[in-house]
Amino acid sequence: MQNKQTNQKSSSLTLKHAPLGVRIFFFAAVLILPFILQVFGNAWVRIADFALLYVLLALGLNIVVGYAGLLDLGYVAFFAVGAYMYALLSSPQLTNAFPWIAALFPDGLHTPLYIAIPLSALLAGLFGLVLGAPTLKLRGDYLAIVTLGFGEIIRVFINNLDRPVNITNGPKGIGEIDPFSVMGVPLSRKLDLGFTEIPSVTLYYYLFIVLVGFSILICSRLEHSRIGRAWMAIREDEVAAKAMGVNTRNLKLTAFGMGATFGGVSGAMFASFQSFVSPESFSLTESVMIVAMVVLGGIGYLPGVVLGALLLAALPEVLRYVAGPLQEMTGGRLDAAILRQLLIALAMVSVMLLRPRGLWPSPDHSEQDQISNDDDNVERAKVVTAGVTDA
Amino acid sequence: MLESLNSGAATDPALSARFTLSVTGVSKSFGGLQALKNIDLNIAQGTIHGLIGPNGAGKTTFFNIITGLYTADAGEFRLLDKPYKPSEVHEVARAGIARTFQNIRLFKEMSVLENVMVGRHVRTHSGLIGAIFRTSSFKREEHDIKLRAHALLDYVGIERFAQFKAKNLSYGDQRRLEIARALATDPHLLALDEPAAGMNATEKLELKELIQQIRRDGKTVLLIEHDVKLVMGLCKTITVLDYGTKIAEGSPSEVQKNARVIEAYLGSGPVKTDPKSQSNTSATE
Numbered sequence: 090m091q092n093k094q095t096n097q098k099s100s101s102l103t104l105k106h107a108p109l110g111v112r113i114f115f116f117a118a119v120l121i122l123p124f125i126l127q128v129f130g131n132a133w134v135r136i137a138d139f140a141l142l143y144v145l146l147a148l149g150l151n152i153v154v155g156y157a158g159l160l161d162l163g164y165v166a167f168f169a170v171g172a173y174m175y176a177l178l179s180s181p182q183l184t185n186a187f188p189w190i191a192a193l194f195p196d197g198l199h200t201p202l203y204i205a206i207p208l209s210a211l212l213a214g215l216f217g218l219v220l221g222a223p224t225l226k227l228r229g230d231y232l233a234i235v236t237l238g239f240g241e242i243i244r245v246f247i248n249n250l251d252r253p254v255n256i257t258n259g260p261k262g263i264g265e266i267d268p269f270s271v272m273g274v275p276l277s278r279k280l281d282l283g284f285t286e287i288p289s290v291t292l293y294y295y296l297f298i299v300l301v302g303f304s305i306l307i308c309s310r311l312e313h314s315r316i317g318r319a320w321m322a323i324r325e326d327e328v329a330a331k332a333m334g335v336n337t338r339n340l341k342l343t344a345f346g347m348g349a350t351f352g353g354v355s356g357a358m359f360a361s362f363q364s365f366v367s368p369e370s371f372s373l374t375e376s377v378m379i380v381a382m383v384v385l386g387g388i389g390y391l392p393g394v395v396l397g398a399l400l401l402a403a404l405p406e407v408l409r410y411v412a413g414p415l416q417e418m419t420g421g422r423l424d425a426a427i428l429r430q431l432l433i434a435l436a437m438v439s440v441m442l443l444r445p446r447g448l449w450p451s452p453d454h455s456e457q458d459q460i461s462n463d464d465d466n467v468e469r470a471k472v473v474t475a476g477v478t479d480a
Numbered sequence: 481m482l483e484s485l486n487s488g489a490a491t492d493p494a495l496s497a498r499f500t501l502s503v504t505g506v507s508k509s510f511g512g513l514q515a516l517k518n519i520d521l522n523i524a525q526g527t528i529h530g531l532i533g534p535n536g537a538g539k540t541t542f543f544n545i546i547t548g549l550y551t552a553d554a555g556e557f558r559l560l561d562k563p564y565k566p567s568e569v570h571e572v573a574r575a576g577i578a579r580t581f582q583n584i585r586l587f588k589e590m591s592v593l594e595n596v597m598v599g600r601h602v603r604t605h606s607g608l609i610g611a612i613f614r615t616s617s618f619k620r621e622e623h624d625i626k627l628r629a630h631a632l633l634d635y636v637g638i639e640r641f642a643q644f645k646a647k648n649l650s651y652g653d654q655r656r657l658e659i660a661r662a663l664a665t666d667p668h669l670l671a672l673d674e675p676a677a678g679m680n681a682t683e684k685l686e687l688k689e690l691i692q693q694i695r696r697d698g699k700t701v702l703l704i705e706h707d708v709k710l711v712m713g714l715c716k717t718i719t720v721l722d723y724g725t726k727i728a729e730g731s732p733s734e735v736q737k738n739a740r741v742i743e744a745y746l747g748s749g750p751v752k753t754d755p756k757s758q759s760n761t762s763a764t765e
Binding site: 307310311313314315316317318319321322324325326328329330331332333334335336337343347389451453 | 547549569570572573574578579581585586587588589590594597598599600601602603604606607608610611612614618621622625644645648661662664665
């Protein structure tokens, strides 16, 4: 399935360069992880699930920010669109609000997954184009401001679309969303295998892992394609990209649409996993967090993005448990939530100071196929080129 | 050598055309400043055509107009006898004019190879679906792009740096990479905007050889250059601009003897300040 030749010199997933043993160990670890976490309680598996959802979001945003270089501070809007689309298609919300829909679906509106998820993705993708079209000429700070506004507009809309016609149920949110069921097995209930039981959170974990795997595959394939290269060319120098015949308008729109589609799919996952959505899940803070994940991990480089998302999504939750004892020590004055914010901020500032290109930036292949110390390679490359031109 | 440059080239629709580029009556003004006044220019096929003039003469403005970066107020444009409208930059590249930039504009964080591969964008077609599903046509095209990019890097002599990031190349090699990237678009006309700027004597000599090689391999080259010696040595025809008008055109020796050219460069009457120290902000991007 993997095209060996295309990826041999590419900077895609480093796992591809790893020996077979390491790979098997890695996959085994990923598969066993929820069972280890279960020992400490299902809450930990839930944290892992959310971390995976954030990985999906970060991968999507990476297409827009990392590849095409378009700073999008309203990315959570697409997450929201996907989540609400799925929620509307698979909950009693619409049948309650509109008698004619109730008449059409006497058993309640339970759109099958294979329709609901693509529709969520499609709608989010369309919203991506809607955001992309008017912002084509904007770059950098200006684009950031517009996208930020867009994200807020979507949230405010969702928050207020309960009147005059109740579509989103406003701030109360939509509940009773259908859970996923894969091949007749509902993921919301324990799966009894006879000898052991697999809890719902673990089932979702596997679903999300599969999705993350597919997303990484798609992203890495896009990265090493004509389209991906054109995106990166736009990121590096838009004028030069145009002069090379890259249709920057269409490609920017493609990037927005593609990124938004990822957001829409993760939104649908989120809605079904939580079985409840409300506007407060889609605040500006979420957008900022997703951007932070991409930047902190290593912008434009898939392993870095995944790492950044996992760290930033899981750390706050882990800190929640660690902060408990600290809170007791200080007599409750040091609130866990405050401490969490403080530590996260501290971690981000120090990472950006110490590793400005992210925790795991894309390697510099200045020595062919050899991934070693980044700065070292840059130096060596300079020496080599200098030697050549002097000669 | 020749094969690497022309393999897969867009078929020449008008091989019989005398002029690769033929523009008439190009005018452009920025506010009150008339940067170009009624310029005609014909670039004969398979030649190196020089465009010189003191700073602020309108060279770069003209260059940016034919490549679509600026829109001309008036003028007619023909590429290989086919009219083209330089209104969208990427359309100009598709029509067959590739350019380099006065201040090098590479895709710095991408590898040298990828830079050239981007140049193939305009002559290839695979889209999102092909990329995601790795269709056989996608793989074939990708393979061709890669082969062609390697061949072009070899052609300009920087193949050994293929996996380097573009920003890590030396200055002279970055210029070469820009040329390779431009050639990757299979241009009818290769337009070089001050390619020798900032180069030392050896690098200039190597560049001169490269440009001559490109011409020998059948490309038409438009060269904007400050280095008069380089232009005189390379070009078959030279056009001289001053204050937005064409003051002379002809072979290097004709242009050298032209009184108006001497006046434009050296001034007449009392000695003026060195024109090279003046900025040409209005004309540069």
